[in-house]
Amino acid sequence: MAPRPFFESVSGRLPELLAPVADLAMARAAIAGHADAIYVGFPEFNARGRSALLTATELDEIITLCHRHGLHVYIALNVLIFEHEFDTLVGPLTEVLQLRPDAFILQDVAIARWLAELGVRIHASTQMTIADADSLAFYSQLPFARFVLAREMSLDRIKQASEKAKELRREIECFVQGALCVSYSGQCLTSESFGGGSANRGRCAQSCRFLYDVVVDGKTVARNQYAVSARDLNAAPVLDALIDAGVDCFKIEGRLKEPQYVTASLLYHRNRMQGQRRDDTSTVLTPDLAFSRRSFPGWISGVNHQELVDAQIQSHVGEFIGPVVQIGRDAIVVQTGSDNSSASNSQNDIIPGDGIAIVNADGSRTGASVMQRDRDGDLMTLKFRRGASLQSITEGSRVFRNHSVQFERHARSLLSRDLPAVPVDVSAVAQIGQPLSVTFTTGDGCSVTVQSDAPCVRAEKSPLSEERLKAELGALSGTAYTLRTFRLHADAPVFLHQREWKKCRREAVERLDLIRSAHAPITEVDVANALSRIRERSATAHTGPYAAHAIDQQGQVISAAPSAKGATAGRLHLLVRDPDHVILLNASEVASVTLDFEYGRHLQKSLDILKEKGIRTGIATYRVMADGEDLKLIEKHRPDVVLVRNAGALHRLKGYPAELIGDFGLNVANSISADFFLDQAGLQRIVPSLDLNAEELLQMIENVDYSRIEIILHQRIASFHMEYCLYAKYLSNGSDYRSCGIPCHSHRLSLRDPEGELHPVYTDFACRNTMYRSKPQSMAGHLQTLIKKGVQDFRIDLLDESKEALRHLLDRYTSALAHPETGRSLIREEGWSEGQLRRNERSIKHRKAARR
Template identity: 35%
Template sequence: MPRPLHLPELLSPAGNWECARAAVANGADAIFFGLPRFNARMRADNFTAEDLPELMKFLHSHGVKGYCAFNVLIFTTELADAETQLRELEAAGVDAVIVQDLGLARMVKTLTPGLRLHASTQMTITSPEGLELANTLGIDQAVLSRELSLRELERFQANDKPEVPLEVFVHGALCVAYSGQCLTSESLGRRSANRGECAQACRMPYEMIVDGELQDLGDKRYLLSPQDLAAVQEIPRLIELGIRSFKIEGRLKTPEYVAAVTRVYRKAIDAVLADKDLTEIITEEDRYELEMTFSRGLYTGWMHGVNHQELVGAYYGKKRGYYVGVVRSVARDAVELEENPTHLKNGDGIVFENLQDTNNEQGGRIYGQHENWIEFQHGRLRTDLIAPGTRIFKTGDQALEQRLRQTFQGEIPLRKKQPLNLIISGSAGQPMVIQVKGQEASATSTIPLAPALQRPLTLETLQNQLGRLGGTPFELGEIELRLEENLILPVSELNRMRRSIVESSCARQGVGEPSLRPAITTTVADMLRSCARQGVVPEDAHLSKAPTLHVLCRDQAQIEAALEANITHLYVDFEDVRQYADAVKYVKAHSAARIYLATPRIQKSGEAGIFKLISRAEPHGVLIRNLGAIAHFRDAGIPITGDFSLNVANPLTADFLKKTGLERLTISYDLNIDQVLNLLQGAPPEWFEITLHQHMPMFHMEHCAFAAFLSEGTDFTNCGRPCEKHKVRLRDRVGMEHPLKADVGCRNTLFNAVPQTGAQYFSGLMQTGLRHYRVELLEQTQEETLRIIRTYQSLLASQRGGEDIWRELKAQSQLGVTRGTMAEMAHSY
C-alpha cells in the first residue's frame, strides 16, 4: 500500500507505572493515563500530580507521548479544581488531555494552550457533522465512537481533511452502550459512568420477558455483554482510511495485558508500513497471547457493520481465556480430554465451563499431564461436578506472564533517536537561521550575527552547543554550514535556538517538552463571568412569570391525552419517524400547542435523511439529541432545544451550546439537586429546562436485543422486525423488569422500570427563576397519561406539594442520580 501521509500512532493504556513501562517497552508511541480525579476509570491505580514530571521525563526520553484522560463531566463547583489540574498537566509537559465535557474543552484552549485537546469517545462523535460541530472548540484529535464501521469511517474522509486527526479503538473491552450516553450506573446505583464510576451493569445476567412470558434462551444470560474488540487484521484498511491513532482499551488491565497487546499491534502496524502480508505476520501465537492476557472472546466489533448474532455471545460476562478442548471422561483428581491438548503445561490455570452459573465453576492449576489426561492437586477439584462434554478454557499461563514481565523489568533501552540534519546560514548584521532538513521546523536568532573579535563560530562550536539533545527524541545529525566566516552569536542565543528547533520538531510529531509560552492570566472565573446573569434581578421578578409544563409523548394516545389536559408545549418521540408528519398535522388541527419533534440520540453519516423527514413534517421546533443535528436544523431556521444527551453539566458547556443556536438546554441527568442549583446560579435560568418525571433511559446501544434473541437476523434487513411485534422487558438480578425500546435507527434503549420524580424540589427550582419543566411518558395509557399530567399541573399551580406527588406516583424520590465527588444529596425543598 502507499505510505500514509502521516505515520499512525499506537496508543496504549497505563493505569499505573508498571503499565506505562510495559507500553513503552513494547512499542507504544503514546500512552493515556488518569489522575485520581476527573477521569473515566476511577478504579484504576492512576497517577498523582507528583508523579507527572518523572512520568513525562521517562516517556519523552523514550520518544513516547503522554495523554491525560480528563474525560468526565465537570460540575460547576469543580471548575476551579479542574483549572488547577489543567495547569499542573501543562507545567509537567503532558502532551494532551482527552476531554468529554464541552466546557472543559473551552478551558483547555483558553487557559492552557500548551496542552493539545483530544475529544474523548465520551463526546459521542458518530458523524462528520458531529465532528464539525466539535471542531469549533479547536480540538487537535478526535476519538470516534466504537460503533462505527469501516464504511462509516470512510465517510469522514480523513485523508482529504487531515486538519483533525482521527483516533479509533482497535482492541479491548466493548461497552454495549454508546460512550457518554450510558446512564445505567446512575439510574440503578447512583454511580455515574460519565464520572468514571461505571458499575458494569452490562456484564450482569438478565432474563428476557416477551409479552409477559419468560423467553427460553437456553444458557444465554449475559444479554448485554459484548465480546472484546480485536481489530488487528483491520489495521491495513484503517491506515488506508487515514486513521492516525490506534487506541488500546484497558486502564484497569494488568501490565502483562498492556505488554502483550501493545507488542502485537506494534508488530501489525510495522508490518503494514513495510508492505508485508498481515495474515502471515500475525501468528496463532500472537492471538494466543491476546486471548490469554484478557478475553471475553475476540471479535471485530462493529468494524464490518452490525451483526446481532455475533457481537454478544451472551454466555458469560467476564474473562474466559484460551479454548483448550472438551472433557471426554473424569477420574479422581484428573480429567481426560477428547484430543491431545495444546498450549498446556504444569502450573497453567484452567476452568471448566459452567453456563448454568459462571460464578461457580470448577478449575485450578495443572499438577501433572499424561497423554490426554491432565491432573490436579489432590482434593482441588469436584470432578463429580464436571460432566463429559464440558468445555475447558485456559485462564493462566505463568511462563507467558513471566516472559511478558521480562520485557519491561529492568532498564528499558532508549529507542533509536531521530537525527536532526541542520542547515545553518547567515551573514554579518543579519540573523542566523537554522533549518531542519526535510521539515518545516526552523529557528531564527533574535539578534544579528556580529564580527568575532575572538572565538568565532565554528563547526565544532555549533556541534557542541546544538548537540545537547539529551532527554529529547532527537540526536544531532549532519550540519551544512552556509555561514560567513569569523562571526559570533552568544551561547545563550544558540541554546534558545536549539530549544526552539526541538520544540518545533516535537510539535510536528506530537511529542515534546513544555512549550515556551507567555503566562496566561485569564482564569476560569473570568470565563464564568460571561455566563452569569447580567444586572441585578429583583427578588419578585420571577414570581410574575408562570412555569411551563412540557410533555414528551411516545404514541398518539398520549398526544391526545396531553391535548385534553391543555398542554401547550409537546415533544414527540416516535420509533417510526414516518408518523411524525401525521402527529404534527393532528396537533395543529386540534390545538394551539407547539410541537417539537425529537431526533435520534445517535446520528451517523448517511442518516441525514431522518433530519430531512423531520423538517418536512413542519414542526414548530426540534428536540436535539446529538451534536450532528444542531447545524442542520439551525441553518434551516427551525427553533431547536437541546436534550439531556448533550450532557450540560456546567455554565461553560451551556454557554457554548447556547451560542450554537439552541434556545434552551435540558440539564444533564448526571446532576443532583445541589449541582442543578449551582448550575442555575452560574448561568441564566431562562437557558434551561429540567425533567421532573421520567423513566430514566439507561443503556442506549447499537446492539439490538430484539434481533439478537428473537430472530436469526444479523441486522434490520433480515431480522423480521420483532421490535414491532413484541413487548419486551429485561429482568435484572433483583427482579426488576426494565422496558426495552427500539428507535428509528434500530438502536435499543433500556429504560428503568421505576419512574423517578423531582417534584419535591420544585419550589426551590422556582426560586432560582427556572420556568421550564418536563414530564416524559413511556408506556402509559391515555388514562394514565392524563392522570400524570394533571398531577404535575397541580404542582406547577402550587395546588399540591412535591412530597404528596411522589408518594402517589410511587416514583423514586430523586432528581438526577449522582452524588459526585464533592457534593452529597443535601436538602430538599
C-alpha cells in the same frame, strides 16, 4: 518533549499506537512495548475513577520518563465538570499543565474552551459520542486536533469520518483493543439511575456486567444471562483496513489492567501493523492471555447482534481453544481446528501448568490446571490432576486458556529488561584552538550542542581518534539513549583530555533529558485569567429574560413568552412514545408535544390530531445518528419543535425553521457548556445533563439565562442506549434488521435485574435499543425553587403509562405547576423516587480514602 503542532496529521506513516497507563509500572510497560504515546488520568477528574489517584509528583515522574523515551503523553480529563468545580480546578490544572503533557483528552465542552483559550492541544474523547461525520464537523467549531470515534462505528462509518476529518485537517483515533461498552460512551445513564454514580463522572458501576433475566411479553425466556455484557475488542484482523481508511491513531483500552497486558497488546498490534503476523513474540504474547472476554473485531466489521454479546461470559476467560468433544475421568478432548480457535498454531500450544476455563452450556464455569497435553491433529487431549471436578462438563462446552506459563515467563522477561533506548545521532567538531563541540540529535527532532571547557590543541603524540571518541560519547548505558551514528570532523590531529569528553557526554544527556521533559511556562494566573475571559463572554451572550431567537416556517421570530424571576407558573411540555396517548391531551394543559415513536407509521396521524387540538408539535431526533441516517421525517412533517439529541443532527439542522431544543444527551452540565450550545450552536433551550443532582443543577441555572432552560419533571431514565439489539439476539437468529424478522414490531422485551426490577427495552427507527428504568423519577420536590429562579419550561417524558396513569400524571403536575409549594408533598404522596437528584457525591479522592 515539544508536542506536534495543531492539526498536523500523522497520516503517511503507520498510525500512532496509544497505550493506557494508570501508574509508573504501566508507563514502563508501555515503553517496553514500543508505544508511541500513552494516556493517563487527570488526578480526580477522569473516566476511570477506580484507577490509581495519582499525585502531581507521580504524574511528573510518568511524563518525564515517557518524554525521555520519545513517547507523547495525553492527559484524560474526560468527564463532565459541574459549576462549583471550575475554581477548584484552577490549581490542579495549573500543576498538570506545568508538567507539559502533549494534549488533553476531554468530554466537557467547557474544559475544551478553557484549554483552547490557553493554546493547549485538545482531543475529543469517545465520551463526546462522535458517532458520525456530522458530529465531528459540529465539534470542529472548537479547536480539537483529534477525535476519538465511538466504538460502535463500522469500517464504512469510520471511512466517512476520516474523510471529513482530513477535509477539516483533523485527526481520528479508533480503539483496537480492550473492553467494549454495550452502551454508547457518554450516553450510558445506568450507573446514575441504579446507584447514584455516573459513567460521565468516572463512576461506572459496570451494570452491563450484571446477570439479567430476559422477559418477553411478560414471560421469562432466559434466566441468569449476561445479556448486555459485550465481548472484548481485538481489531487485529481489520488493522490493514483501518490503516487504509486513514485512521491516525490506534488506541488500546485498559487503564485498570496489568502492565503485562499493556506490553502484550502493544507488541501484538505493532507486529500486525508491520506485517509480522506469525513471529514468536506476537503469538506467545497475545493479549487475550492477559485479559479477554472472548475478543473479536467488534462493530468495525459491521453489526452482528448474535456475536456482540456472549451471554455466558462477563469476565476474563482468555483465548478460545475449542469445544469439548469427549470427556474422560480426568481428561477432556478438545477440537482445536474449530472456527475462532486460537490453538491451531503450534507456537501457541498448551503446556503443563497452563490454566483452563471451561464454560458450560448453562453458563457455569469449571477451572483446572493442565497436567499433560497430547495432540493428534486438531484433537487436543488435556489431562488434569486425579479427582479434578469435571462432572458439569458436557460435549460442546467451550474451552479457554486463561493462564499461560509461557506468557507469564515472557512478560516478566520483557518487563525486567532495561527500557528500550532512544536512538541518538552524535557528531563532534574538533578544531585547534576551539572547544570540542558535540551535538546529540534524536529521531524526533530534539537536539542539543555542548562544548568542552578546554580548547583542542595540536596533538604531539596521542591524537584524538574517531574510534576512542565514539566509544566515550557512546557510553550511554543507564540513560534513555543509545548511539545510532557517530561522525567526527577534525581539521588536523588534535588532543583533548579524556575528562573533557566525559564532561561533554554527561552535559549533553542532561540537557537532552531537560529539553524532552521541560515544564511549560504557564502560571496559575494564566489559567485563572483564561477561565475569567470565557465566563465574561458567556455572561455577555445572555440577553435577558427572552429565549434565543429562532425562525418559524412563516419566517417569524419564535420566542417564549418573557417571565420574571419569582413567577409562579410554568409551561408543561410532553414527550410521547405511545400514539394512544396523543388523543388524551388538551391544549389547555400542555404547551407542546414532542413525538418519539419507535416506528414512523403513526406519526402523521398523531401530528394531525395535535394540530387539530391547537397543540404545538415536535419530533425527536435519534439519540445517536450514524452517517446515512437522515432527517426525512422532520423535513417531511415540518414540526414546530425539534428535540435535538446529538451533535450530528444539530450540525445538519443549523438554520432550520423550527424551535430547536437540546436534550440531555448533549451532556450540558455547566453554564460554559450551556453558552456554547445556546449562543453558538443555535439552540433555543437546553435540557441539562441528568448527571446533575438538585444542588448542582441549581448552581448551573444561577449562571444561565433561566428562560433557556427546560427541566424534565417526570421520567423513567433512559439508561443503556445501544447499537446492540436484544430483540434480534433473543427472538431471532438474525444478525441485523435484514435477517432478524423484526420481532420488535410484535413483542415487548424487558430485562429483570438482580434486585427483581423489570426494565423495558424500546427500539428506535435505526434498530438501536434503549433500556428504561423500571421506576419513575420526579423533580416535583424542587419545582418551587426552580420556578422562583425563573425556570418556566418543564417536561414529562412518557413511556408505557396506561390512559388512567397518564390522566393522573397530568392532573397532578398541572396542579403542582399552579401551586409549586405542593411539589414536596406530591413526591411523598405518590411514592416517586428522586433518584440521583438527592445524590451527595463525594469526590473521587475522598471515596478512595474511605475505601482505604
